Amino acid sequence: MAFKKVMIAIMFFVLALSLVPSYSNAASSDCSAKTAVKKTYINVSVATLWKEPGAKRQMDQYVLSTPVNMKAWTAKMSAVKDRLWLTGKAETQALYGQEVTILKTSGSWAQVAVKDQTTAKNSKGYPGWLPKAQITSRAAAYEACQTASIKSKTAVLYHDKKTAFMELSFNTELPIIKSEASWVQVVTPSNGTKWLKKNDIRILGSGTVIPKPAGTALLTTGKQFLGLPYLWSGVSAYGYDCSGFTSSVYRYHGIQIPRDASEQAKAGKAVTKSALKPGDLLFFAYNNGKGRVHHVAMYAGNGKMIHSPKAGKKVEIIPMDTAPYKQEYAGARRYID
Numbered sequence: 001m002a003f004k005k006v007m008i009a010i011m012f013f014v015l016a017l018s019l020v021p022s023y024s025n026a027a028s029s030d031c032s033a034k035t036a037v038k039k040t041y042i043n044v045s046v047a048t049l050w051k052e053p054g055a056k057r058q059m060d061q062y063v064l065s066t067p068v069n070m071k072a073w074t075a076k077m078s079a080v081k082d083r084l085w086l087t088g089k090a091e092t093q094a095l096y097g098q099e100v101t102i103l104k105t106s107g108s109w110a111q112v113a114v115k116d117q118t119t120a121k122n123s124k125g126y127p128g129w130l131p132k133a134q135i136t137s138r139a140a141a142y143e144a145c146q147t148a149s150i151k152s153k154t155a156v157l158y159h160d161k162k163t164a165f166m167e168l169s170f171n172t173e174l175p176i177i178k179s180e181a182s183w184v185q186v187v188t189p190s191n192g193t194k195w196l197k198k199n200d201i202r203i204l205g206s207g208t209v210i211p212k213p214a215g216t217a218l219l220t221t222g223k224q225f226l227g228l229p230y231l232w233s234g235v236s237a238y239g240y241d242c243s244g245f246t247s248s249v250y251r252y253h254g255i256q257i258p259r260d261a262s263e264q265a266k267a268g269k270a271v272t273k274s275a276l277k278p279g280d281l282l283f284f285a286y287n288n289g290k291g292r293v294h295h296v297a298m299y300a301g302n303g304k305m306i307h308s309p310k311a312g313k314k315v316e317i318i319p320m321d322t323a324p325y326k327q328e329y330a331g332a333r334r335y336i337d
Helices: 002-019 058-064 070-076 080-084 215-223 242-252
Strands: 038-042 046-050 090-095 099-106 109-114 126-131 135-139 146-150 154-158 164-169 173-179 183-187 193-197 201-204 269-271 281-285 293-301 304-307 316-319 329-334
Touching: 038 099, 046 058, 058 070, 090 109, 090 126, 173 201, 215 242, 215 293, 215 304, 242 293
Parallel strands: none
Antiparallel strands: 038 135, 046 090, 046 126, 099 109, 109 126, 146 173, 146 201, 154 164, 154 193, 173 183, 183 193, 269 329, 281 293, 281 329, 293 304, 304 316
């Protein structure tokens, strides 16, 4: 009888051990999910989404091709009028590996919705048109993997730790299938596995909830883009529009806010000017602050704000009472406690 009790105790002990979860900094060897559901992903470093499909300017061929060349495109738009032309024609952008939903197609173009860009325009995400060649579909087989999130302004994605494959923007995220001392191996949307330097990324676990940041952390993230030229529709380290800048900074810290300034002004919690803290969002409207919201900035402390102003300007920190912003101030919102 004593022997039987000992055996039963051992069995329960072994069972208990099997139920204890294990944790590791290394990528899971079986992180591939068992699902065969197909999803659609951006397949260029930065995809520009347009209001309408069809022909654009000759200089826009740099971002209508596959791969795209963001540096050449933005350099080509040397005149303010070239950047102003994008207003009302480009909608937003999406980064390599971001999930999108195809809404409809027209010839060689597809209208997609960017899943994690919240908007009242479409419940599936921010909509816009792009060449079909810039998206790809595959089984969502890596959702249980850790994720490499680009923390540098840009980072090189390597074929084999030596040969560059593509330059990626800040905030790009790719699944990790292998982790080494200085490198991680990641899965791309349609180009197999590649490598990223650990110095360029942070590693997020599957299902990780990023701790809510202090407002100063948001400000620090935003400051790395000081001097970056404004780009209508921009959400990448090659150029931001005003709300692309604020939503991208917040996204990096795990907080999803609406894509557009007019909708950001309705979310979060209202804050009085006297109670402002770094990281709060500031809004500006036509008709001396009483009309439609047209601009957003982030409070930088000491009566100053950081923002991506308009075509011809760069990300900057200026006093809040700088004209015309002083006259157009329309309130502030807080998204963190």
